[in-house]
Amino acid sequence: MPRNRVLMPFKSPGHAHQRCLENAIAGAEKNCRARGARLTRLRRRVLELVWGSHEPVKAYDILELLRREHSGSAPPTVYRALDFLQAEGLVHRIESLNAYVGCGEPQYGHSAQFLICQECGTVAEMDDLDIRKLLSSKAGAIGFLVNHETIEIKGTCSACQAAE
Amino acid sequence: MPRNRVLMPFKSPGHAHQRCLENAIAGAEKNCRARGARLTRLRRRVLELVWGSHEPVKAYDILELLRREHSGSAPPTVYRALDFLQAEGLVHRIESLNAYVGCGEPQYGHSAQFLICQECGTVAEMDDLDIRKLLSSKAGAIGFLVNHETIEIKGTCSACQAAE
DNA sequence: CCGCTAAATGTTATATTATAACATAACACT
DNA sequence: AGTGTTATGTTATAATATAACATTTAGCGG
Numbered sequence: 510m511p512r513n514r515v516l517m518p519f520k521s522p523g524h525a526h527q528r529c530l531e532n533a534i535a536g537a538e539k540n541c542r543a544r545g546a547r548l549t550r551l552r553r554r555v556l557e558l559v560w561g562s563h564e565p566v567k568a569y570d571i572l573e574l575l576r577r578e579h580s581g582s583a584p585p586t587v588y589r590a591l592d593f594l595q596a597e598g599l600v601h602r603i604e605s606l607n608a609y610v611g612c613g614e615p616q617y618g619h620s621a622q623f624l625i626c627q628e629c630g631t632v633a634e635m636d637d638l639d640i641r642k643l644l645s646s647k648a649g650a651i652g653f654l655v656n657h658e659t660i661e662i663k664g665t666c667s668a669c670q671a672a673e
Numbered sequence: 674m675p676r677n678r679v680l681m682p683f684k685s686p687g688h689a690h691q692r693c694l695e696n697a698i699a700g701a702e703k704n705c706r707a708r709g710a711r712l713t714r715l716r717r718r719v720l721e722l723v724w725g726s727h728e729p730v731k732a733y734d735i736l737e738l739l740r741r742e743h744s745g746s747a748p749p750t751v752y753r754a755l756d757f758l759q760a761e762g763l764v765h766r767i768e769s770l771n772a773y774v775g776c777g778e779p780q781y782g783h784s785a786q787f788l789i790c791q792e793c794g795t796v797a798e799m800d801d802l803d804i805r806k807l808l809s810s811k812a813g814a815i816g817f818l819v820n821h822e823t824i825e826i827k828g829t830c831s832a833c834q835a836a837e
Numbered sequence: 838c839c840g841c842t843a844a845a846t847g848t849t850a851t852a853t854t855a856t857a858a859c860a861t862a863a864c865a866c867t
Numbered sequence: 868a869g870t871g872t873t874a875t876g877t878t879a880t881a882a883t884a885t886a887a888c889a890t891t892t893a894g895c896g897g
Contacts, residue, residue, distance in 0.1 A: 541739055581876055604768040605823045624817045637811055651679055652790045652831025655811055659769045659825040667816025
């Protein structure tokens, strides 16, 4: 496995999202089965809604969609499902946006680096060992032991730069 | 100026906080005067409250303190002051905590890296060029142009490690 | 100093995000 | 089927943040 990868690239012209989503769900099913985690109907549906795009999705937007399918949905419905999905590493929370994105490479509680395009809203996920190593070493230089990283980078993706 | 620095170290045993706070306020006054920004009574007071400790302070905690001094305080009072202070680089918002910390080295809109101790709540601010360069280069590798970084690292500070 | 303008603050209301607490239902295991 | 556990439903409320408009204050040219 390459040590530095872009887990979710910015949409290429030919991005087949239906396929992308199906892969994500299938992967999630497999992962959960392997670990004995229960990816229930509701949780899977929330995962699908988060994966609806490569843009961050807000909890209350998910709620609104859920309510169309099942009127008994309420905030806890969504937040509990998101908590589960996060714990399983199937989605990530973008702290600076109060929103959620699907994870391209589920891994129990791993952290990653997010590139957020301020023009189109698309988010790419990197999982770069060099970055983690450098942060760890810089923190270590003042005796700090790293447990978890939140790295969210805002800027302009290549497609949007080209479009200017 | 050294290119990599820890702007706010974890509390050393002898940390003289009164002095630290006074320096911060004096520096802010100077900075604002130099730039024609108006550090009003209210804004300065909010800055003092944020600098009350090296732990992140929440907007509504500031509000409660303000109300003891002036009953006409309301959420916008606090959020406007915080917006100003952030714009001037005098405080930073910690996205993952919905809270604010004073900035040790005010600089118009600069970004930084935060080390947040999960034991004692103390936050240290680093402003490390190597980290910025690496992030920029890794993002650049997929054509992404960086505008702003949010880097918040949670873990254990050296004092708390020693105390275990 | 006066009056004008722009900026800051006051005030009321409300939007947005998230969790507590307890009831009910579904599941997994014997 | 019985029982303990996990998930979901339901109601209420907490915590965070902003909109919109009124009033006050500061800066500045005259």
